[in-house]
Amino acid sequence: MGDMESAQESKTQQPPNQPLVGIWLLLVCMFVLAMVVVGGATRLTDSGLSITEWDLGKGLTPPLSDARWAEEFALYQRTTEYQLQNRGMSLAEFQSIYWWEWGHRFLGKMIGLVFALPFAFFWATGRLRGRFAPVLVLFALGGLQGAIGWWMVTSGLWSGLDVSPIRLAVHLGMAFVIAGLALWLALDCFGWPRASTPSVPVWAPPAFLALLFAQVILGAFLAGSDGGAAYADWPLIGGQVWPSGAFEQTPLWQNHASQHLLHRTTGYLVALLAVAIAFLSRNGKGAGEKVGVALGLLALAQAGLGVATVLAASPVSLSLAHQFGAAALWLTGVAVWKAQR
Structure with a gap:
């Protein structure tokens, strides 16, 4: 009898199902999965060091003029990768690797928007009651992942031909943690x-x-x-x-x-x-x-x-x-x- 009452009490303490929040978190999870795939393509095509600056505003749009492309190419020509491996690369060849890295970073910015805007709405309307703390942790991990990504890139810009395998492992591992947590919370919202x-x-x-x-x-x-x-x-x-x-x-x-x-x-x-x-x-x-x-x-x-x-x-x-x-x-x-x- 006591066990049944305890189980029933535990059940009543569970946050209510929130399918709309669950759909949002599933979308976040899918975006992170896309980031893993695009990030893998960026690495496999040796594109990860093609953008040498971390500029949130500048990175919102790709180079749309010859002058901007020349500026980006000149920055890349200062890197160790260009000096030792890609010297003589044409602008067209540079553009082919630049687009992968730009797309990877742009997708990261989109994830920030996909998370932040619905988060503010669900919080204001009380739909995160009982789940606010873990969702906030998810948001913090997303911000940390952006910093880890730049930390990883800096390891290969001026001192080698590739990023540090250790930093790459940290970056990939964090992506899996974020995707897993997003799915866990989404399933909880659906009453999995x-x-x-x-x-x-x-x-x-x-x-x-x-x-x-x-x-x-x-x-x-x-x-x-x-x-x-x-x-x-x-x-x-x-x-x-x-x-x-x-x-x-x-x-x-x-x-x-x-x-x-x-x-x-x-x-x-x-x-x-x-x-x-x-x-x-x-x-x-x-x-x-x-x-x-x-x-x-x-x-x-x-x-x-x-x-x-x-x-x-x-x-x-x-x-x-x-x-x-x-x-x-x-x-x-x-x-x-x-x-x-």
Whole structure:
């Protein structure tokens, strides 16, 4: 009797469903997912260092005159990347990389508007009651992500040909955190159905997300050091189970043998845990169980995509699809965990 009363009291303390707020947060989540994809394309096309200044006002519009293009190109010609790698690049070639970075930054500004304007409206109309604090945290993380992005870019402007893999990993990891939190809050606003009799151990979904997050960070180190094409064979790595030189070169994030060994091994563990969750969820009829089955299928598809990316020596198209797959798998894992809460 006491347990029933306690459960009922807990239920009444839950904030009311707010589908309109949920739609808004889903939109924010989708925008962040788009940012992950565009950011990946920006990195894969070596476009990330093409804009050398952080000017919010100036960045609202792209260069629309020959003079403005000449100014932007002159700024880029001062960078180490231009001096050591792209010397002699034409203006047309510069424009092709500039558009990716400008689009990435512009999309970030649009996310700010998509978040801030509805946030002010929902707050003023009382629709954020009971959820104001976590939504405010989401807003703060978005602002922090912008600063992290510029911090990352500055690491490659004047002292190398690429941004720091560590800063890239922080930037990508924060994007996943923001997208996951936005989806979690959106599902809460919809009253995402909890499993009445959970078929999956309570520790499994958060363990999966922790393992997947580690895998994302490992992938960022691998991509950030241009190591994706270092070993284009599978299941062996350079013809070996344990590649020569693994864990010998320092720093670790520049050791391609170590990166491939860790990223592939962690990928196997992610797939195994996802398949286990799917197996335990297979007979459930609730939304959470159905998403649990989808998690396993998506993890297998992502693993297959990873293998294809390796065998093809990491072309832009497959690498970008692999990054999108990681984000989709992450969001699916968030939905599974939310159903268990």
